[in-house]
Amino acid sequence: MTENGFGAAVRRKEDHRFITGLGQFVDDINRPHQLYAQIIRSPIAHGKINKVDVDAAIAMSGVVAVFTGADMAADGVGGIPCGWGITSKDGSPMVEPGHPPLAAECVRYVGDQVAVVLAETRAIARDAAELVDVDYAELPSVANLESASADGAPLVWDDAKGNICFDWEIGDKSATDAAFAGADQVVTIDIVNNRLIANAIEPRAAIGDYDAGKDEYTLYTTSQNPHVIRMLMGAFVLSIPEHKLRVIAPDVGGGFGSKICHYAEEAIVTWASRKVNRPVKWTADRSESFISDAHGRDHVSHAELAMSKDGDFLGLRVSTRANLGAYLSTFGPAVPTILYATLLAGSYKTPAIHAEVKAMFTHTVPVDSYRGAGRPEASYLLERLVDKAAKQTGIDPIELRRRNFIQPEDFPYQTPVALEYDTGDYDAAVVKAIELADYANFDQRREESAARGKLRGVGISTYIEACGIAPSNVAGALGARAGLYEVGTVRVNPTGSVTVLTGSHSHGQGHETTFAQLVVEALGVDFDNVDIVHGDTGKVPFGMGTYGSRSAAVGGVALMNALEKIRTKAKKIAAHLLEASEDDIEFKDGQLSVAGTDRSVAFGDVAMAAYVPHNYPLETLEPGLEETAFYDPKNFTFPAGCHICEVEVDPDTGVVQVVRFTAGDDFGRIINPMIVDGQVHGGVTQGIGQALYEQCVYDDSGQLLTGSMMDYCLPKADNVPNFAVTTNVTPCTHNVLGVKGCGEAGAIGSPSAVINAVLNALSDYNVDDLQMPATSERVWQAMQGNG
């Protein structure tokens, strides 16, 4: 292994600025003469806007302007677009309502934007916002799936009958029906996948900065994908061509999917900046984040598993209702369909699967990706169902999984739900996890817990996910309205230092380190002589950004391909300098040498020759040393693994504590194991959060009850244990790095392991079922027989 190259646990380049307080997050940026924007949001879930009276606000000293939806509409501002179209099973397109950045006629959730105040200070903007008087005619609303589905329920959109956005299916229904008809036994389960709020610790922020001299716009924003924002906002909302719009996503404080979406505030500050010809800055309060950041999950499902008498899985039938909120967010429709139901095969050879998904509108915040996006929902459903099947059949839960695993020799494996898994070894991950978890001695630990008056349980899950989204043509056929390739540029500077421009975006993932490791590996340059530039459409040629654990598997491979082009050109230059044939040049450890001789030239000298081409093959080769590659993946990648959780339940209070957690994952080859472990720790903690603590709650009138960090319970340091993490490697077969992706796995595999463990702990209490989050109250009630 090269020092600081592929596979090394290199300490991170980016850390220095963060540990010294020198990071540059959007709210840390101030533009000369900037104004502060305060958004006026709907306090009700559904209502007609009769009048917006802005007079008192405008009259306030320090207020520069107040704009409403009518002002934006008069300027021809378009609606926030949705990036993914889904077709219902009857062939009709999904219902796709308009989504103006500022609502002009009707509000549809608490938090919907109605007007914006621009003022000289944040405090004045806030005070003035209080003076904007909006007269609403309140209308009846639906706050959850149940009320939205009821007969005669109020409609969020008139053309979405029954509040259904689409009614979609996947898989072979008749084959699945036949499998059930021939089954010896059937297991059923009802699952609620709790609604969550991402809560990246950095609240969203945006600064619009219009340059009248050049007629150019710059938007600074907390985004995971600045080029996507440029495309969506430029083309659909504000009609600004790409060359006049620069989007910068500088340091971003976590995203977890919630910073993928194009949000109204981005368009509002960009548009308003031109209106007043001054920069306009908006930063969300946390309370605002709760009612304006896209929420995640929120599924209600019924599932049935058909089995032979020996426990072979024969068929799976799933029916899901998914809450999309009031409007379609950027990837909203893709989450409960393409990213969910295609994963229902899990790691199992179930031959027949049929799933139907009804996606519904409600008067709530739009729902979109949250770490895992669809895949945690699939994995949770399946792994709860399989554990229930184990209990029902009396087969050991690990044995039952093994019996049904897709085996290493089965790859490539075509599932009945569209995906083709390229590679894997599911049992190997189980073996590693079991060993690391000391599963064999669980009974002893259970007795120790019992001696302390605690009920101990162990739970397992084996998950698979599809990431590295995606082959553009496949995604396009499935409804994506954009390509999903990635872009890497390698700029070798004249002195041999390297600047990489990548379309991937790091908001915690550490690309400035891992991508530099790829450069070190390929070119043999010094780690400190490599800089990774990301998050600026003015610098990076193009990119689709970071989500779906795609950065290494798509962005990293694009970078590798660009590096390969650099290597090829460098060899040509070296062949000229060394008066040798190109085929004889070897490129290793930063030296280009003629094979079998002691003649060589350093990579830095090759770079210099490329920029000072005095002795250079100008007839056949351009000067300079800069290459770009666009990489469109051939398939998804399929990380998989096994999570084992141990919990202790306090029988007097119902409090659950996770006391051990082991993850055995297969992420393919690993660029930096330190960073990969960190991703697993964070993902698992979010999964534990979903399983035990987090729950977004609306009351019946559509008011968000969990609207602050006091009411929405995020996992704290003493809610989680130290994690035991190991990996098993089966390299991805279709990308040059052999990488699969690791960002979401923790959140995908862990919730079912936690709940299976809690149910195991309660095995003496005849508790069959428990919904997330398994709060102390819920657990205690279940123990009293009130589940």
Add this chain to the structure above:
Amino acid sequence: MSINVSFTLNGEAVSAHVASRTLLVEMIRERFGRTGTHVGCDTSQCGACVIHVDGRSVKSCTMLAAQADGTEIVTIEGVAKNGQLHPMQEAFREHHGLQCGFCTPGMIMSALDLVKQNPDPSEKEIREWLEGNLCRCTGYHNIVRAIKAGADSMRVG
């Protein structure tokens, strides 16, 4: 109404004229451009804003600028001395105690106060101490390791 506030910021005597309702964190970030102190919530939960006031860790979103008058304030920018990282900063880097880096300044400032009061904290004590600091990225595992290692090298150093 506005007021005058004078205090020491990272060893330097400073003063400012601010609106009386200004929060300490706003003054530090907006008046003095020390943007390493972050704001992650509005209910005093997240701890991204933790600084030291007269040697104790404090949530600067929960103090008025006016209350800082006459105090000695240290922010994350004042922790490294003469270009030399503090052992606690080193430990966060060495043990991958940060991912996005947004919670990190508050974590480090909070950790420094813990070690001041308890030079050799156990893992459990560290986890309990971090009650007021949220991190959404790391799952705390490496933060706890970093604080332990930071405390160890502070005792040695």
